[in-house]
Amino acid sequence: MSTVSSLRTAVHESFEGYVDDLCDLVAIPSVSSSSFDQEQLVASAKFVASLCERLGADPEILRAPMEDGELGRPAVVAHFEGPAEAPRVLLYAHHDVQPPGDAAQWTQDDPFTAVRRGERLYGRGTADDGAGVITHIAALETLKKELGSLPCSVTVFIEGEEEVGSPSFVNFLETYRDKLDADVIVVADSSNWCVGTPALTTSLRGVVQADVTLSMLDHALHSGQYGGPVMDAPTAMCRLVASLHDENGDVAVKGLVSRDAADVTYEESQFRADAGVLDGVELIGTGDLAARLWTKPTITLIGMDVTSVAMSSNTLNPTCKARLSMRIAPGQNPAEAFDLLSTHLREHAPFGAQLDITNGELGPAFDSSADTPAGRDAMASLSEAWQTPAVTIGQGGSIPFISDLQRVFPEAQVLVTGIEDPDTRAHSADESMHLGEFERIILAETLLLARLGGELSE
Numbered sequence: 001m002s003t004v005s006s007l008r009t010a011v012h013e014s015f016e017g018y019v020d021d022l023c024d025l026v027a028i029p030s031v032s033s034s035s036f037d038q039e040q041l042v043a044s045a046k047f048v049a050s051l052c053e054r055l056g057a058d059p060e061i062l063r064a065p066m067e068d069g070e071l072g073r074p075a076v077v078a079h080f081e082g083p084a085e086a087p088r089v090l091l092y093a094h095h096d097v098q099p100p101g102d103a104a105q106w107t108q109d110d111p112f113t114a115v116r117r118g119e120r121l122y123g124r125g126t127a128d129d130g131a132g133v134i135t136h137i138a139a140l141e142t143l144k145k146e147l148g149s150l151p152c153s154v155t156v157f158i159e160g161e162e163e164v165g166s167p168s169f170v171n172f173l174e175t176y177r178d179k180l181d182a183d184v185i186v187v188a189d190s191s192n193w194c195v196g197t198p199a200l201t202t203s204l205r206g207v208v209q210a211d212v213t214l215s216m217l218d219h220a221l222h223s224g225q226y227g228g229p230v231m232d233a234p235t236a237m238c239r240l241v242a243s244l245h246d247e248n249g250d251v252a253v254k255g256l257v258s259r260d261a262a263d264v265t266y267e268e269s270q271f272r273a274d275a276g277v278l279d280g281v282e283l284i285g286t287g288d289l290a291a292r293l294w295t296k297p298t299i300t301l302i303g304m305d306v307t308s309v310a311m312s313s314n315t316l317n318p319t320c321k322a323r324l325s326m327r328i329a330p331g332q333n334p335a336e337a338f339d340l341l342s343t344h345l346r347e348h349a350p351f352g353a354q355l356d357i358t359n360g361e362l363g364p365a366f367d368s369s370a371d372t373p374a375g376r377d378a379m380a381s382l383s384e385a386w387q388t389p390a391v392t393i394g395q396g397g398s399i400p401f402i403s404d405l406q407r408v409f410p411e412a413q414v415l416v417t418g419i420e421d422p423d424t425r426a427h428s429a430d431e432s433m434h435l436g437e438f439e440r441i442i443l444a445e446t447l448l449l450a451r452l453g454g455e456l457s458e
Helices: 004-026 039-054 126-147 169-175 233-242 268-275 289-294 334-347 373-386 401-408 435-452
Strands: 060-062 075-080 088-094 115-117 120-122 153-159 184-191 199-204 206-215 298-305 319-328 354-363 391-395 413-420 432-434
Touching: 004 039, 004 120, 004 126, 004 435, 039 060, 039 075, 039 126, 039 153, 088 126, 088 435, 120 435, 126 153, 126 184, 126 413, 126 432, 126 435, 169 401, 184 199, 184 391, 184 401, 184 435, 199 373, 206 233, 206 334, 233 298, 233 319, 289 391, 319 334, 334 354, 373 413, 373 435, 401 413, 413 432, 413 435, 432 435
Parallel strands: 088 153, 088 184, 184 413, 199 391
Antiparallel strands: 060 075, 075 153, 115 120, 120 432, 199 413, 206 319, 206 354, 298 319
16 A cells, blocks of 8 residues: 555656656657658657566557558557456557657757756657656556555557557557456546646547638639639638638537537636737637637638749639648537538638538547546546646547547546646647656556555555
């Protein structure tokens, strides 16, 4: 039996070693995008497997087929047997990372060399999701050192393709269902409310991606000779995209699910500082600010194929292609949302423009409650680790595979935790995480596992 105090001390004494582990993981450029060297994913999987071996496990590096039949990227699965009557816990994180982007935007020479500046550790994957990987390892190692064995049966599942949409995830769950089955699933891939305030994520927006090709002509024309009676496709696309929001900036697509309230208050001044909104720029949308981020839909133009300024000429372009990313509120079916978006686009196509609309990613939202046995244990553990009350939050981002976990393991309680904070800049240059928060999330997971296994003295 352990106490909060003894586990806090144990985590603190070993913490610098876990920071070193994270730095070693960050040093492997494990970008899962197909345009990068996929052997680096094999290297990062082997490194994660070596960490599991350090704890006495016999890890496996496994793959499952994608929908096209090709094998997906490597995942690590390691099992630690606990008492027969104890809960079975699945610990999820991912070892793949986003591309580094423009190196000139980083304030360090190499995005894959972790750099410590003040209270933060900078580098690609430090937060998303290297910290999640090392949190699982550290919590298990702490418990084994303190208790001699684990209080629960634990399976570590470290995926290798989350940043490209987890294309083999469903097949992986089905193929290795017996290895992954659990009573409680901890997903370490989210964030806290802010530095100093821990959070359990209880809702996530889903994602719908649509590619829209707009055509006005069957070939390009001289803009001086033919301009006037017919609109060029890029201008028509701009008008079409502009129709997606009303005069207040709210999404104008009819029929989408929307909730107007959230559990916490997000002050506008704090949001503007967190998001880096420029002076004078107005926020869009109406209603509760946190709800606008978590429980209301949003649509973003994330890509557009147009002629660059450097290559421009006096030409009426006949076609234009745009990619739209729509975040959908909890409770919204993604296929229905795509149909509603398509209907809106066709009804608002300017001047009879012809549209071809195809769907890309269709990711379900996530909606849960902290008022479950495991949820209450998680909230208590977070509060004790931070020594301040934990809150429940939503996330504007999407983790679609959580719905797959719920479908395949319907009896499991899913807990979504994480290490990110408003300054993390995941997916962007200068990604970082707060080292104090890292130590506290390791302690929180250690306390949670001890509490689930009945080995924490209250």
